[in-house]
Amino acid sequence: MFSGAQISLYPMTDDFVGVILGAIGALDPYRSNFRIETDDLSTLIVGPPEQLFPAMRDLFLAASRRGVHCVLAATVSRGCPGEPDDPICTPIAGSSDDRPLESRIAAAVRHVETAPRTGQVVAAQFSLYPLGSGHHMDEIYGCIDFLKRSGVFDRSKNFCTKLCGDAGPVFATLSEAFLRFGAPQGHVALDLKVSANSPSKA
Amino acid sequence: MFSGAQISLYPMTDDFVGVILGAIGALDPYRSNFRIETDDLSTLIVGPPEQLFPAMRDLFLAASRRGVHCVLAATVSRGCPGEPDDPICTPIAGSSDDRPLESRIAAAVRHVETAPRTGQVVAAQFSLYPLGSGHHMDEIYGCIDFLKRSGVFDRSKNFCTKLCGDAGPVFATLSEAFLRFGAPQGHVALDLKVSANSPSKA
Numbered sequence: 001m002f003s004g005a006q007i008s009l010y011p012m013t014d015d016f017v018g019v020i021l022g023a024i025g026a027l028d029p030y031r032s033n034f035r036i037e038t039d040d041l042s043t044l045i046v047g048p049p050e051q052l053f054p055a056m057r058d059l060f061l062a063a064s065r066r067g068v069h070c071v072l073a074a075t076v077s078r079g080c081p082g083e084p085d086d087p088i089c090t091p092i093a094g095s096s097d098d099r100p101l102e103s104r105i106a107a108a109v110r111h112v113e114t115a116p117r118t119g120q121v122v123a124a125q126f127s128l129y130p131l132g133s134g135h136h137m138d139e140i141y142g143c144i145d146f147l148k149r150s151g152v153f154d155r156s157k158n159f160c161t162k163l164c165g166d167a168g169p170v171f172a173t174l175s176e177a178f179l180r181f182g183a184p185q186g187h188v189a190l191d192l193k194v195s196a197n198s199p200s201k202a
Numbered sequence: 203m204f205s206g207a208q209i210s211l212y213p214m215t216d217d218f219v220g221v222i223l224g225a226i227g228a229l230d231p232y233r234s235n236f237r238i239e240t241d242d243l244s245t246l247i248v249g250p251p252e253q254l255f256p257a258m259r260d261l262f263l264a265a266s267r268r269g270v271h272c273v274l275a276a277t278v279s280r281g282c283p284g285e286p287d288d289p290i291c292t293p294i295a296g297s298s299d300d301r302p303l304e305s306r307i308a309a310a311v312r313h314v315e316t317a318p319r320t321g322q323v324v325a326a327q328f329s330l331y332p333l334g335s336g337h338h339m340d341e342i343y344g345c346i347d348f349l350k351r352s353g354v355f356d357r358s359k360n361f362c363t364k365l366c367g368d369a370g371p372v373f374a375t376l377s378e379a380f381l382r383f384g385a386p387q388g389h390v391a392l393d394l395k396v397s398a399n400s401p402s403k404a
Binding site for chain 1: 207273326389
């Protein structure tokens, strides 16, 4: 199964280049597990599905540390039938999960409860797309049920769900949504924006 | 059918608030056709599907005019079964299209050819998600065929397609991809980033 993300960092400052270059080092601990490519629009990371959100969290925390208003936008995908299988994407801890919806929801809630706190409050909104299945709305509603029990649920919006809280549990919640909903070997995409230090409240 | 978009503008400047507030007026000609709501993460526009991309184009051009590096990110959706039908979303010119794939591709190419030029070069990348259908990859491959004939195709990337060119045909291409691929009354989502004035080439 192929898994990865196209990630963009948007620091709302004249020194956006400096903020981005200063944050990139946060990906160093992940480099041995990822293939990484950058162009003018985004950085591609391809690697184990359960490391994608921890890597994005660390990158975003590094960019937000100076207090500048920053947004991370990402298109995250697993199981796309248009991509070749890649051994680099093998789940490290067997993250694929084919238990019934209720068991997956309970396991996801437990994972979020144990996520380390970071001290950085963020707001996030995302959409989950389980593709190619006739039951995509069942998986979406199951995921929304989990989100409401995650402790970082803010509200449902049109086309997406908004989370708010410490970056640790917020990124853990996003990771659980991505890993545990939609068929285990199916095609799942996730469209994400995370914001820190916004002048219009986080 | 419900249709709309969650739109965010990211101007990479200390004066990001000024750039955003200065650009918002570009939505005025669309206000009578749209419901518009803003929070700290995005602005929701709900309205006729064929006006969503022209509105985003005009907003983005207004923000980019000062030469600042700007990104517009949007989650665009039509036909979501979780949203109530809304008369404000009625297509103005009957944009739903149930012809065979080849006819839809040809019609989309013709529409892009007649799109007005704006003088602003942009780079864009997007993913199209036709949901709840067993044939979602057929529609995606058909859409990619159209994109390659659009005149603004740059390249295929992992998880998305990159376009480059004048904002007029680029936004027209995005609109055609959104309106004509996936089932006419089906659930289609589109995840978009558009960039202007990037120091790392457009």
